[in-house]
Amino acid sequence: MPAEPSGRALLPGRPGVGTVGEVSTPTPRPDGYLAATLPVLDLAVSSVRAVQEAAARAGGYDVGPAPDPERVAAAFTSDRLLRLDGEPVDGFAPMSGFFRAADGWVRTHANYPHHRARLLDLLGLPGNASRDDLAARLEERTAQDVEDAAAEAGAVAVRVRTEDGWDAAPGRGAGSADPVRTRARDDAAAHRPLARARRPLDGVRVLDLTRVIAGPVATRTLALLGADVLRVDPPHLPEIGWQHLDSGQGKRSTLLDLRDRGDLDRAQELLDAADVLVTGYRPGSLERLGLRTPPGVVRARVAAWDDGPWQDRRGFDSIVQAATGIALVEGSRDGTDGPPGSVTPGALPAQALDHATGYLVTAAVVDALADRATDGRGRDVDGVLARTATALLAAPGRDPAHAPPTPPGAHCVVGHDVSVDGRTTTVTTARPALDHLGDEAVDDHPAPAHAWGSDPPAWRR
Helix, strand or coil: CCCCCCCCCCCCCCCCCEEECCEEECCCCCCCCCCCCCCHHHHHHHHHHHHHHHHHHHHCCCCCCCCCHHHHHHHHCHHHHCEECCEECCCCCCCCEEEEECCEEEEECCCCHHHHHHHHHHCCCCCCCCHHHHHHHHCCCCHHHHHHHHHHHCCCEEECCCHHHHHCCHHHCCCCCCCEEEEEEEEECCCCCCCCCCCCCCCCEEEEECCCCHHHHHHHHHHHCCCEEEEEECCCCCCCHHHHHHHCCCCEEEECCCCCHHHHHHHHHHHHCCCEEEECCCCCHHHHHCCCCCCCCEEEEEECCCCCCCCCCCCCHHHHHHHHCHHHHCCECCCCCCCCCCCECCCCCCCHHHHHHHHHHHHHHHHHHHHHHHHCEEEEEEEEHHHHHHHHHHCCCCCCCCCCCCCCCHHHEEEEEEEECCEEEEEEEECCCCCEECCEECCCCCCCCCCCCCCCCCCCC
């Protein structure tokens, strides 16, 4: 079934920005929030504005002022602003990053222990190997060989491509420039109207089976709009602690092992009573475990890669930036690393593909719920980081001579005392990117993140 036409630009314009097709044309600004060669701030503000507009449509109120770019930039760089008892966190593990290959560059992601173990194993390195050991072994192999071996082993590493190289890559998929697509299904359930209020998702239940950034950002924003969000994780794959504190606000967190019959049955009961299911699993994973989507549920999926040859591969924002050409667009040509004239890959000033995709998925879910209130039909919402990357690369207004990004001010963060590992910790996190819903100011999330796995597997009401 073809995607439903929305009748709205995917990345809507804002004051000072004219809309061209599906992307925004930036105009010069004195601030440098999220400054980069690519127009990252415009993507960021537009994605947050999409949530505001969807909430206003669903709630029946005026959309209100455009998002504050400084607040948006703070939310998109929340990992860098996060403090635990005043101390910053290290966003990437030693085995994650750019490495020289025999014929170019590769980017690895090994923040999770199981990904680190797979990466070392495929390269024949022991568990106590150092970053230097990894670098030496990668330099012996071609970038393509590393990428292919990682895909086969379930590790996370890609060849750093140029934009043209990505256009020719199998992972490019069908080439859609729409980061998020919505399709109506033929199943239906009883109509459930949304609240006509600033928090239009009051009473909506969201089952959250996501981790890392894009999915948790989407479900955190659904909670900000009033939804009861219950995140479910497998107990054998613990989440990175600081990452959960940075993206778990407004939600509850429980543990269920879907390989266990009793836990699977409980998860199915939760899903049967849910309005929305948000997943970050690869296609078919939940079905193979035996979890069934009931009629009328809005089912949202966040993925790194589009449908096609790469759809089963693991991926993260940094990996997608490397594969799609963004890392070389944002790279350095100063020749200090490698042969003169070579490009040392770089990165966007935020994991903007993750964050923007999360907000765009949120907007699509709100619209899907509003449409379901009319016709009762379930819908599939599909958000893909690689498609967000394609849209960003296609956007006009590159600025190779940009200054360094301007850090957001202290008023963009908020602190709370929370229980972490049995003791009270002051957690400082970014305020919500949505600083207004209509004419109502939004200063904070409904609640700080609960300790991982600390809530019962039940809905609030």
